[in-house]
Amino acid sequence: MTQHLRRRVLGILALLGCLFGLMVWFGSLAPAPGVGAYPGSEELGTDYDAWVGDQVSLTGMVTDTDPLTISAEYGADEQVRLRVTDAAVDAQQGDSLSVYGVVEPDLTVRSLNAYTVPPGNYLYMYAVSFLAGLWVLGRIIRSWRLDETWSLVPRETPLGIGDFTTQSTQVEDHDA
Structure with missing residues (x-):
């Protein structure tokens, strides 16, 4: 293997290592609503009461339509069931619902914006x-x-x- 090819392979491996490191680092950042990084299902599932009154952005599977309820995954196969109010969407059971809203007491999110994605999409x-x-x-x-x-x-x-x-x-x- 020539010296030029060795340098090229080492450069590619270094860049891939940096990419992997940045992905791990980004995944470990805490929510920062001031810069648009809102808490999600991971934060609500682990300590719901700490986020009451704050804005949240999360996605979950619609489990019930009356009242509109989603099940959002967090951690290792754990789920938090949240009731969504004020959502102006026609959600069907099994749809994926993305919600941006305000965390209310009693596992409720007041929707400011929401949209559904049918499974076929x-x-x-x-x-x-x-x-x-x-x-x-x-x-x-x-x-x-x-x-x-x-x-x-x-x-x-x-x-x-x-x-x-x-x-x-x-x-x-x-x-x-």
């Missing part, structure tokens, strides 16, 4: 994201190549569909 989101990822990968393969130092460089002429079929038949003819 998640499948659509993942399918579209997967197809978009394949499209981007195809564009990268078509327009870029790796040179001998493992650097990504633009192709002089982008590959076409015919280039893939021609290369595969040339390899088969060469092997014969």
